[in-house]
Amino acid sequence: MSTAESTTSPNPGLRDRVGTVFTVRPLTVGLALFWVWVLARWTTDFVLAGVLGLDRGTPFVPAAPFLTTADTVASLAAPLGVAGAPLVWLADTLRFAADATAYLPALAHGIWTTVLLTVFSVCLGFTLALPLSVVRVYGGRWARWLALSYTELIRGTPLLAQLFVLYFATSLTQVLRGVPGVGVGFVPAQAFWVAVISFTLNSAAYQSEYLRASLESVDGGQLTAARAIGLSKLEGIRYVVVPQGLRLALPSWTNELVYLIKYSSLASFITVQELYGRTSTIANETYQYTELFVLVAILYLALVVSASALMDRVESHTATAGVGHTRQ
Amino acid sequence: MTQPLLSIDDLHKSYGSEEVLEGVGLEMEQGDVTVLIGPSGSGKSTLLRCVNRLTEINSGRIALDGQDVTGTDTDVNELRKQVGMVFQDFNLFAHLTALENVTLGPKKVLGMDAADAEEAGRTHLEQVGLLEQADSYPAELSGGQKQRVGIARALAMDPELLLFDEPTSALDPELVGEVVEVMRDLAAEGITMLVVSHEMDFARSAASDIVFLDDGEIVEHGPPEQLFQNPTAERTEQFLSRLHAHEETA
Ligand SMILES: Nc1ncnc2c1ncn2[C@@H]1O[C@H](COP(=O)(O)OP(=O)(O)O)[C@@H](O)[C@H]1O
Ligand SMILES: [Mg+2]
Numbered sequence: 001m002s003t004a005e006s007t008t009s010p011n012p013g014l015r016d017r018v019g020t021v022f023t024v025r026p027l028t029v030g031l032a033l034f035w036v037w038v039l040a041r042w043t044t045d046f047v048l049a050g051v052l053g054l055d056r057g058t059p060f061v062p063a064a065p066f067l068t069t070a071d072t073v074a075s076l077a078a079p080l081g082v083a084g085a086p087l088v089w090l091a092d093t094l095r096f097a098a099d100a101t102a103y104l105p106a107l108a109h110g111i112w113t114t115v116l117l118t119v120f121s122v123c124l125g126f127t128l129a130l131p132l133s134v135v136r137v138y139g140g141r142w143a144r145w146l147a148l149s150y151t152e153l154i155r156g157t158p159l160l161a162q163l164f165v166l167y168f169a170t171s172l173t174q175v176l177r178g179v180p181g182v183g184v185g186f187v188p189a190q191a192f193w194v195a196v197i198s199f200t201l202n203s204a205a206y207q208s209e210y211l212r213a214s215l216e217s218v219d220g221g222q223l224t225a226a227r228a229i230g231l232s233k234l235e236g237i238r239y240v241v242v243p244q245g246l247r248l249a250l251p252s253w254t255n256e257l258v259y260l261i262k263y264s265s266l267a268s269f270i271t272v273q274e275l276y277g278r279t280s281t282i283a284n285e286t287y288q289y290t291e292l293f294v295l296v297a298i299l300y301l302a303l304v305v306s307a308s309a310l311m312d313r314v315e316s317h318t319a320t321a322g323v324g325h326t327r328q
Numbered sequence: 329m330t331q332p333l334l335s336i337d338d339l340h341k342s343y344g345s346e347e348v349l350e351g352v353g354l355e356m357e358q359g360d361v362t363v364l365i366g367p368s369g370s371g372k373s374t375l376l377r378c379v380n381r382l383t384e385i386n387s388g389r390i391a392l393d394g395q396d397v398t399g400t401d402t403d404v405n406e407l408r409k410q411v412g413m414v415f416q417d418f419n420l421f422a423h424l425t426a427l428e429n430v431t432l433g434p435k436k437v438l439g440m441d442a443a444d445a446e447e448a449g450r451t452h453l454e455q456v457g458l459l460e461q462a463d464s465y466p467a468e469l470s471g472g473q474k475q476r477v478g479i480a481r482a483l484a485m486d487p488e489l490l491l492f493d494e495p496t497s498a499l500d501p502e503l504v505g506e507v508v509e510v511m512r513d514l515a516a517e518g519i520t521m522l523v524v525s526h527e528m529d530f531a532r533s534a535a536s537d538i539v540f541l542d543d544g545e546i547v548e549h550g551p552p553e554q555l556f557q558n559p560t561a562e563r564t565e566q567f568l569s570r571l572h573a574h575e576e577t578a
Contacts, residue, residue: 225419228380229433229485230408239436244423322467323423
């Protein structure tokens, strides 16, 4: 974006600098700060706290300075009457920041759960989606019909309904509770795994649809050529069609990742304390709904932007001239 | 009498109700270069595709080295190891470099280890004059270079027979020469080739036989001098004069 602007700019030197300072840097710096905080939080609470015998979730930043500053700002605003509104707002924000220092450790734990949920579901979903999409494109009539039915069933019903069916209407929860290790130590409890299974099944359907479209857009001559050198159909699909299809699917796959980061919040409806669940628990206790939901929106945004940035990297890393859209 | 390398006998092929090959017979000895000419839609591609079983035949017999090609118990992948194919639109594997295009078959089909396959692959790229482009992707190559990689890819399987389906028709005229040159070299090395092409230069200089196919039938079959200078069938004469007219305007 910034490079495109700079080429049309009459003063590229200045525009470049402005572009770097105001568009690229804050994002990178912001994301870096976010992840330093998140990783520091995880290390402190999940590793160091256990080793050193500290309390988990001790805030990194004390609340006091925010409160004193808030009081000072508020006292400045008092004599100004209506004109002091912005200062009042600033004081309130600072007071919320003081409260937030206490909430943030819990939210960092919520981020851990959200990241786990998303990563597990997307990866497991992919392992199902790949064979599903291959069957959709190359399978026999019945196999194709089955794969299509599955995809349409999943895509045609709400994710929340799928989650509830698995959680309330099947004995999956009981079964998972009986699995040794579930809910012990760092291994999340059964509700988390119900959510993973539900999101996996859901994501598999969407991912298979993206993959199907990509596989179909690979030129038919590719498989013919593969067959002509003696590869079996399955080998041709595996070594020639799928690698190209995956590259073509990357942009839509990024979308799926971003959706799942946000949709994983539905897990809070079945008691999973992921980012949204934690936030809403705290909000119900403190009534600071607006502030907390603004805060959690910022955290989700940070996750989503990180995911897109990561996928951008993957895309440029795997870019091949002539396969998919290439940016030079 | 030596056994022909390829023998096709009374081959019939239909798509639906349309009969595309109506009893085609053809024999090729080891080292023969047979050039197949004929109007568009006459069944030339279909005939080639029957030989490596990209297309299944309706009736008739195809044998390679005396082995039945079309039997239900014939291992098609085994057959395709012995019959290489070069396509009109190259069909290079778009996600692989030139070298990787050439080594995929040897690695996955012949089970060669990577180092051996690469060494052999470089030799084949050198043979088509493209050693320097070994690490280029197809999209980075010119049409002529792409087709030469396509030829190297087919050669890498060390086939007994090479099929060419209009290898130069998708090329800009100035790029045809480099591909014809490579094909002529292969012919001179004694590689058995069945070539669909209207490249008269190649046909005159390298072909041992010309076959004229029209409407799913072999109308005429003979050495190039005879077929080009003294065609016996009127249909051949007409086709050739149209071809010459086209060549002169092109
Ligand atoms: N896969 C196919 N399905 C149906 N008809 C086909 C198919 N392939 C070729 N044909 C038909 O068979 C005839 C011969 O085609 P082809 O062998 O490609 O001719 P040529 O290569 O000589 O131009 C044409 O009429 C074409 O439309
Ligand atoms: Mg053809």
